[in-house]
Amino acid sequence: MTGEADIHTSTEAPHIPVMLPEVLDALEPREGKHIIDGTFGAGGYSKAIMDRGARVTGFDQDPNAIADAGAMVNERAGQLSLIQAPFSSMDEHFEAGSVDGVVLDIGVSSMQFDQAERGFSFRFDGPLDMRMAQSGISAADVVNKFAVNDLIRIIGILGEERQASRIAKSIADVRDEVPFETTLQLAKHIEKVTPRKHSDKIHPATRTFQGLRIFVNDELNELAHALHVAEKVLAVGGKLVVVTFHSLEDRIVKRYFQDRTGNVGGSRFLPASVPVPMLYSIDGKAMLSASEAETAVNPRARSAKLRHGTRTDASRDDLDFSIFKLPNLPWPRFSDAAPNNSTRRRR
Secondary structure, eight states: OBOHHHHHTSOOOOOOOTTHHHHHHHHOOOTTOEEEESSOTTOHHHHHHHHTTOEEEEEOSOHHHHHHTHHHHHHTTTTEEEEOSOGGGGGGTSOTTOEEEEEEEOSBOHHHHHOGGGOOOSSSOOBSOOOSSSOSOOHHHHHHHBOHHHHHHIIIIISOOTTHHHHHHHHHHHTTTSOOOBHHHHHHHHHHHSOOOTTOOSOTTHHHHHHHHHHHTTHHHHHHHHHHHHHHHEEEEEEEEEEEOSHHHHHHHHHHHHHHTTOOOOOTTSOOOOOOOOSEEOOSOSEEEOOHHHHHHOGGGTTOEEEEEEEOSOOOSOOOGGGGOOOOOOOTTTSSOOTTTTTBOOO
C-alpha cells in the first residue's frame, strides 16, 4: 500500500512491503498461529508471515487481487486462504477470540495505481473510477453529480487541499456541458485552475485525487470499523498491527489505541476519570516510523507509521465511534446519506 503523493512523484517501482521487519516483529507469526492479512494486495506481508510458519487468511475487496493470487494459494496449499470482502467484515467470517493476529496496511496498492483502467492515477489516462471493489459509486459520479459544498468538503478535508473551493466551483462550472470522464481530463482541468508553482513538489491535482479516492472507497470509516471488529476476533495475546501512510489514517489508529488502552488523557482542572478496562497493552514504542535505510530504497515508505497492540483478556461495551472525529460527509457505505438525494448537485 502507499500514499497518493508518493505515487505521483516517483517512477514506477515493484511492490515492496513497507516496514516488513517491524511488522513481523510486532506480529510475531510462527507455526500454529492464524493471522489475518486484512489488506492482502500483492501478498507481500502474507508471504513473509507464511515463511515464519503461520497460516494466513487474506482479505481484499478487489477481485483482481484475489484472481492474481491464485498461483500463491496453490503453492501454499493449506496455508493460505483468501476472502473477497472488505476487512471490516472479518468478524462475519471468524468467531470471537479465534485469531492470533491482524495486520492492516492502509491505502491503495501500487498495482492499482499502475493499472490505467482503474482510474486511480493521472500518470495514465483512464476512466475516472477509483473503486477498489469495482462496484458502487465512482469518482466520476462524485465529480459530476455531487453538490458543490460536498465537493469542497471532500477535496478540502479528505484531500487536505487548500484550494478546494476554487477547484470544486470550477468543476461545477463546466461539468454540465462536458462531464468529467477520464483521469487526465480532470487533472488537466485542475492544473489549469490552480497552476503548478516552481516550488511545488507535487502535481496540483494530487490532493484532489486523494480526497476522491478516500471518499469513493469510504476508507476512513472502513478503517474505524475494521479496528473495532479486529478486537472481537483476536484471541487473548493476539496482535493488532496497523501501517498507515497519511495523517488522516494515523489519527484514527492513534485515537483507537488511546481509547482501548485507557490512555485518553484529560485535564488537570477536572476530576480524574473512572479507569476503563484496557483491551490492548502496548509493548515498546507506541508508534514506529520507517527507517532511513528503508526510505532510501523505497521512497513510498517515507510517510509510513506503524502502531500495534497486544489483546488483553478485558472486555468493553461497544466502541464509541465519536472518538475518531470523522468528518460529516455523505459517505457511500457507512452513512445513511445516499449520493442520489442530499448529495445530488443543485441547479
